[in-house]
Amino acid sequence: MSRLLVVENLGKRFGGLAANEAISFELQAGQIVGLIGPNGAGKTTLFNCIAGFYQPSEGTIHFLGKDITGHASAQMAHLGIARTFQIVRSFGSLTVLENVMVGAMLRNKGVGAARERALAALEFCGLAGRIAMTASNLTVAEQRRLELARALATEPKLLLLDEIMAGLTPSEVHEAVHLIKEIQLRGIACLIVEHVMEGIMPIADHMIVLDYGRKIAEGTPAEISRNPAVLAAYLGE
Amino acid sequence: MTAHRPNTRRNATLALALAVACILPLVVTSPSHQNFLILILMFAQVGVAWNILGGYAGQVSLGHVAFFGIGAYTSTMLFIHAGISPWLGMLAGGLVSSCFAVAIGWPCFRLKGHYFSMATIAVAEILQVLFTNWESVGGAVGLNVPLAEQGWANMVFNTSKLPYYYIALGLLIVTLLANWAIERSFLGYYFRAIKDEPDAASSLGISLTRYKLVAIAISSFFTALGGSFYAQKELYIDPGSVLSTSLSIKMALVTILGGVGSLFGPVLGSTLLTSIEEVTRQAFGGSGMGTDLILYAAIIIVVAVYYPTGIVGWLRQIRRRYAKPEARG
Numbered sequence: 001m002s003r004l005l006v007v008e009n010l011g012k013r014f015g016g017l018a019a020n021e022a023i024s025f026e027l028q029a030g031q032i033v034g035l036i037g038p039n040g041a042g043k044t045t046l047f048n049c050i051a052g053f054y055q056p057s058e059g060t061i062h063f064l065g066k067d068i069t070g071h072a073s074a075q076m077a078h079l080g081i082a083r084t085f086q087i088v089r090s091f092g093s094l095t096v097l098e099n100v101m102v103g104a105m106l107r108n109k110g111v112g113a114a115r116e117r118a119l120a121a122l123e124f125c126g127l128a129g130r131i132a133m134t135a136s137n138l139t140v141a142e143q144r145r146l147e148l149a150r151a152l153a154t155e156p157k158l159l160l161l162d163e164i165m166a167g168l169t170p171s172e173v174h175e176a177v178h179l180i181k182e183i184q185l186r187g188i189a190c191l192i193v194e195h196v197m198e199g200i201m202p203i204a205d206h207m208i209v210l211d212y213g214r215k216i217a218e219g220t221p222a223e224i225s226r227n228p229a230v231l232a233a234y235l236g237e
Numbered sequence: 238m239t240a241h242r243p244n245t246r247r248n249a250t251l252a253l254a255l256a257v258a259c260i261l262p263l264v265v266t267s268p269s270h271q272n273f274l275i276l277i278l279m280f281a282q283v284g285v286a287w288n289i290l291g292g293y294a295g296q297v298s299l300g301h302v303a304f305f306g307i308g309a310y311t312s313t314m315l316f317i318h319a320g321i322s323p324w325l326g327m328l329a330g331g332l333v334s335s336c337f338a339v340a341i342g343w344p345c346f347r348l349k350g351h352y353f354s355m356a357t358i359a360v361a362e363i364l365q366v367l368f369t370n371w372e373s374v375g376g377a378v379g380l381n382v383p384l385a386e387q388g389w390a391n392m393v394f395n396t397s398k399l400p401y402y403y404i405a406l407g408l409l410i411v412t413l414l415a416n417w418a419i420e421r422s423f424l425g426y427y428f429r430a431i432k433d434e435p436d437a438a439s440s441l442g443i444s445l446t447r448y449k450l451v452a453i454a455i456s457s458f459f460t461a462l463g464g465s466f467y468a469q470k471e472l473y474i475d476p477g478s479v480l481s482t483s484l485s486i487k488m489a490l491v492t493i494l495g496g497v498g499s500l501f502g503p504v505l506g507s508t509l510l511t512s513i514e515e516v517t518r519q520a521f522g523g524s525g526m527g528t529d530l531i532l533y534a535a536i537i538i539v540v541a542v543y544y545p546t547g548i549v550g551w552l553r554q555i556r557r558r559y560a561k562p563e564a565r566g
């Protein structure tokens with residue numbers, strides 16, 4: 001396996017608050033890595049640094065061997081890093097299909113070609129029957145899948161998924177888990193922030209645990225669930 | 238079948254509107270009435286131009302008169318000093334205006350929402366002061382378009398308003414066609430994505446600054462064409478007429494009233510607003526600054542409170558109400 005993403009000594013400070021501090025980890029091509037930790041641990045902040053929404057205060061991020069620290073988010077998308085948002089952000093004046101077409105236009109500016117790719121991504125995410133609706137009329141689960149389809153349409157090498165299972169019913173969680181496995185089969189690596197443990201434990205190849213902005217543990221899901229520091233962090237929540 | 242019918246109806250409506258627009262000035266022969274029709278077309282055209290940046294891309298400019306004025310001054314100066322036909326001068330004005338727009342857009346787009354709008358007001362105000370004190374462009378006295386030979390080559394017509402009417406109509410159609418093409422291309426999708434959710438747009442690889450600059454460059458180009466046309470129609474310009482704040486507000490208002498981000502919204506908006514202005518002018522006399530601004534303020538409040546989607550949104554609402562029982566029956 002080759003190293004896709006290498007984060008070294010990453011720090012992000014908001015005024016006096018260290019939201020991320022000295023975080024280092026690696027992610028291999030095609031791997032699913034779970035990122036967990038109590039609320040406010042700094043998971044979304046770490047995402048925003050990797051996706052180019054925040055400028056890290058210190059440390060470096062390498063993607064495919066290239067230093068991408070501090071690149072803007074649009075550049076990250078061009079390089080092959082796509083993301084979803086914890087609070088869904090669909091384009092309200094566009095239909096479901098048009099939302100995904102915007103993503104597909106990253107690699108092909110032709111409207112017809114973008115439509116074809118968008119339809120394929122929607123089909124893959126189980127939204128083929130919803131293409132003409134506006135995003136606001138979708139259920140929460142569907143809106144999450146729309147974000148996923150839109151990100152996939154950019155043809156990424158790495159997907160950053162921020163709590164896409166929050167608020168879903170158990171059967172919807174099951175479907176989401178299935179979908180992420182399918183994504184992995186396409187050779188796309190995923191870094192997943194998840195609060196729903198049944199959602200992340202069965203699919204993650206590797207887990208990273210944050211608490212108070214620091215990495216407190218990493219390992220396989222089985223190792224993590226036995227780790228005393230992790231248990232303490234979650235019980236102390 | 239169902240997807241086909243609205244299209245046919247739409248095309249028929251457009252063909253009818255175009256026919257009426259072509260015949261109207263032959264029926265309405267009084268110069269003052271023709272002038273009124275020309276104003277409707279002209280403000281529709283600059284409204285459509287404003288809509289590209291303010292409507293589709295969601296960057297509300299309240300200083301668009303700067304581009305209008307640059308268009309007017311460029312073509313007039315080229316006509317006076319180099320004898321260049323206003324037709325070419327108009328294109329030059331458009332290009333100068335686009336360059337200026339990109340230069341001021343670069344810093345202004347760092348500001349978001351209302352702060353961007355305020356910065357555009359400042360730019361236009363500064364330009365007005367600059368031109369008022371700049372003697373080589375006529376200063377406060379303004380510029381007269383040279384008394385050239387009448388005719389199409391120089392875009393000068395003294396005896397009839399009719400040619401101006403058809404030029405304004407042509408400019409409006411060209412601007413509408415450009416807008417229509419943009420709407421259907423990836424740019425139209427990108428502009429609306431930037432307006433709706435800038436963060437999501439940039440996460441999909443859309444460089445916000447680059448595409449806002451594209452929007453302002455196109456928008457300012459077409460606004461400048463309107464300015465050059467105005468100079469030829471009046472054969473006289475000064476900072477008070479082509480760089481005035483109320484003109485900036487009117488460009489935005491025509492679009493907001495008609496329907497932001499819709500192709501024909503500004504045409505409807507201009508028809509209504511120019512008509513209302515005409516009526517109030519006849520009622521209160523003169524075009525005193527006061528009545529204009531009071532009217533604009535009143536319209537902004539009514540639209541914001543009752544019809545946030547403008548005339549186009551209101552028409553769609555009505556159509557939906559009548560379409561429903563038909564579909565069931």
Ligand SMILES: Nc1ncnc2c1ncn2[C@@H]1O[C@H](COP(=O)(O)OP(=O)(O)O)[C@@H](O)[C@H]1O
Nearest residue numbers: 014017019037038039040041042043044045046
């Ligand atoms: N833009 C910001 N400005 C200031 N503080 C922030 C900002 N974003 C996050 N924080 C703070 O950083 C900490 C980590 O937040 P976050 O990364 O959202 O945690 P998580 O996603 O793990 O719940 C929190 O204390 C939060 O209040």
Ligand SMILES: [Mg+2]
Nearest residue numbers: 043044045086
């Ligand atoms: Mg979070």
